[in-house]
Amino acid sequence: MKEFEPKIIAFCCHYCALAAADTAGRTGLQFPPSLRVIRVLCTGKVEVPHLLKAIEAGADGVVVIGCKFGECYFKQGNYRARKKVERAKSLLEETGMEQSRLRYDSVAGPSGKDFAAVISTMTEEVKALGPNPLRS
Amino acid sequence: MIVGERKPFSEILSMVEDYSKILVIGCGSCVTVCMAGGEEEVKILASQLRLAFRKNKRDVKVEEAMALRQCDDEYLNDPLLLDKVKAADIVISMACGVGVQHATSFFNRRIPDKPIRVVPGLNTTFMGANLDVGIWEERCVGCGDCVLEKTGGICPVTRCAKSLLNGPCGGSSNGKCEINKEIDCAWHLIIERLEALGELDRLKPIEPYKDWRPSHNGGPRKTVREDMRI
Numbered sequence: 116m117k118e119f120e121p122k123i124i125a126f127c128c129h130y131c132a133l134a135a136a137d138t139a140g141r142t143g144l145q146f147p148p149s150l151r152v153i154r155v156l157c158t159g160k161v162e163v164p165h166l167l168k169a170i171e172a173g174a175d176g177v178v179v180i181g182c183k184f185g186e187c188y189f190k191q192g193n194y195r196a197r198k199k200v201e202r203a204k205s206l207l208e209e210t211g212m213e214q215s216r217l218r219y220d221s222v223a224g225p226s227g228k229d230f231a232a233v234i235s236t237m238t239e240e241v242k243a244l245g246p247n248p249l250r251s
Numbered sequence: 252m253i254v255g256e257r258k259p260f261s262e263i264l265s266m267v268e269d270y271s272k273i274l275v276i277g278c279g280s281c282v283t284v285c286m287a288g289g290e291e292e293v294k295i296l297a298s299q300l301r302l303a304f305r306k307n308k309r310d311v312k313v314e315e316a317m318a319l320r321q322c323d324d325e326y327l328n329d330p331l332l333l334d335k336v337k338a339a340d341i342v343i344s345m346a347c348g349v350g351v352q353h354a355t356s357f358f359n360r361r362i363p364d365k366p367i368r369v370v371p372g373l374n375t376t377f378m379g380a381n382l383d384v385g386i387w388e389e390r391c392v393g394c395g396d397c398v399l400e401k402t403g404g405i406c407p408v409t410r411c412a413k414s415l416l417n418g419p420c421g422g423s424s425n426g427k428c429e430i431n432k433e434i435d436c437a438w439h440l441i442i443e444r445l446e447a448l449g450e451l452d453r454l455k456p457i458e459p460y461k462d463w464r465p466s467h468n469g470g471p472r473k474t475v476r477e478d479m480r481i
Contacts, residue, residue, distance in 0.1 A: 164294035171298055171305075206295060209260040210303040249305045 120149045121175035121241040123234065126161045127152050130188040131224045132180035139227030146234040157181075158219075159192025166203040166217055173250045176241035178218045180233055186224075193221060213244050252281040252380075253347045254387045255288060255373035260299055266370045267341050272312045273300060274339035275372065276332070276354065278346035279319040285387055288345030288373050290317055296345065296372060314339065321350030327357045337362055345372040395465025395472065401453055403444030408461070410437035416458040418442075 127133045133154050139146060151174075155161055158181035169177045179200055181193035197219045204214035218237055222229035257263075267273050275297045283289030297315045304311040316335050319326040321344060336342060336358050344351040351371045358367040377389035392409045398416070399406060408414045412430045419438035422429030426439040445451050465472070 162291060164291060164298060167295060167298035167302065171301055206260070206299055207302070210299050211306050212302060249302070 119242060119246060120147065121238055121246070122173065123147070123150050123237055123241065124169045124174045124177045125150055125152050125234065125237075126155050126158060126165070126177070126179045128158045128181045128188075128193070129154055129156050131182040131186070132158075132222050132230060134224055135180075135222045135226050135230035137227075138225050139230045142227050144227050144231040146231040147238045149238075150234055157187070157189045157192035158196035159187075159189060159194075161196055161199065163199050163203045163206065166200065167206065170207065170212065170216060170247065171249065173247055174216075175244070175247045175250075176216045176218070176237055178220060178233065178237045180230070181219070181221050183221050183223055212248070215240055215244060216247070252284055252378070253349070253375060254285045254377050254379045254389075255282045255347050255375045257287055257292060257296070257345075257373055258371065260296075260303075263296065263343065263370075263372055264300070264303060267300070267343065270340035271310065272314075272338060272340045273343065274314045274316060274335050274341070275300075275343045275345060276321070276336075277315075277317045278321045278344070278350050279317055279326075280322075282345065282347055282350075282373060284381070286385075288347075293317065293345055296343070318346075318350075318354075321346035322353045324353075324357055327354060328361070333358075333361060336367060337365065340368070342367060342369045343372045344369050347373065347375040349375075393467070394461070394463070395467075396462060398458075401458070402441045403448060403450070403453075405437055405441045405444060407437050407441060410435070410440075414461075416461060418454065 127136060136152060158179050161179050166177050179196050181187065181196050184193060187193045200217055200219035204217050207217060208214040220233045222233060275293050277283070277290055277293035278288050286292065293315050297313045300313045314335055316332050318329070318332060321327060342354070344354045346354065348371065351369055355367070355369040358369065378391045378393060379387045379389045382388055389409055391406060394408050398408065407416055412428055413420055415438065419436055423436040423439055426436055428434040428436045445453055
């Protein structure tokens with residue numbers, strides 16, 4: 116049987132996570148191929164309905180990746196994003212789904228290594244949960 | 252504005268789980284501003300319902316809609332909205348209690364051939380002010396006989412736990428109320444404000460007991476503006 120390869124949606128901040136993803140790609144770092152990156156100008160603009168909609172649409176896991184705390188280009192965007200992810204987690208749990216399908220993480224601007232690590236951690240966590248039950 | 256809070260998901264789910272076509276209608280006025288029943292909250296609740304039903308292998312259709320104000324015929328009388336209401340088995344109104352009741356009355360008047368079920372998605376909590384991002388506090392109980400001109404613009408009926416009208420009780424301590432140290436003593440605030448205004452003399456006359464008849468004690472209150480009627 117083919118090994119379960121989770122579909123991960125990553126909402127990536129233009130100023131850090133996207134640059135980090137780019138570095139990871141250029142330096143040949145390995146991260147799972149089932150990743151879908153959505154660029155956002157700031158993670159603070161990722162709203163709770165976007166996160167729930169991604170799960171509804173069949174994503175196995177959704178990760179929002181912003182700047183390190185204190186380094187947000189828009190000052191507080193990543194703090195807002197973390198709170199929104201926390202809220203979305205509890206809303207998701209109310210529906211009977213696992214809240215660890217959602218995650219907030221941060222990377223330093225140019226660090227491809229950080230990015231690959233975040234994606235690998237998320238992938239492992241979601242693999243342990245199994246596929247999104249909505250797809251079965 | 253009217254402030255509300257969304258009901259717990261489990262409570263909402265129990266109201267609608269026997270139906271297969273659900274319509275969630277948000278309200279674009281007060282409850283949008285207090286982030287309880289606006290467009291975003293409609294999307295969230297509809298998403299949650301779809302997730303919960305699909306996880307349990309239930310084929311339930313959940314639609315979303317908005318009305319700028321559910322307490323007014325004018326904003327409910329939208330052909331697209333009415334089509335969605337006709338197609339639904341049950342409607343979740345994310346307005347305050349006024350909107351839920353008005354939507355029930357309007358939809359049943361407008362669609363006489365099909366009884367329309369409307370259930371509340373929110374608990375209506377109070378009439379209040381937005382003190383900071385994400386913080387609201389009650390400011391008016393709608394007693395029907397405003398005394399704010401005598402109390403420096405601070406309402407003792409709402410903000411004093413005992414609704415006292417002639418100064419603080421013995422439970423006022425360092426500007427806080429005895430029922431909760433987070434709550435300001437309304438009379439402390441009133442005296443500070445009147446002092447700043449140089450109007451402490453306003454407190455000298457004894458305020459007689461309050462006439463509660465204009466308040467909510469005799470069924471629903473009603474206002475009729477004859478000059479607006481033709």
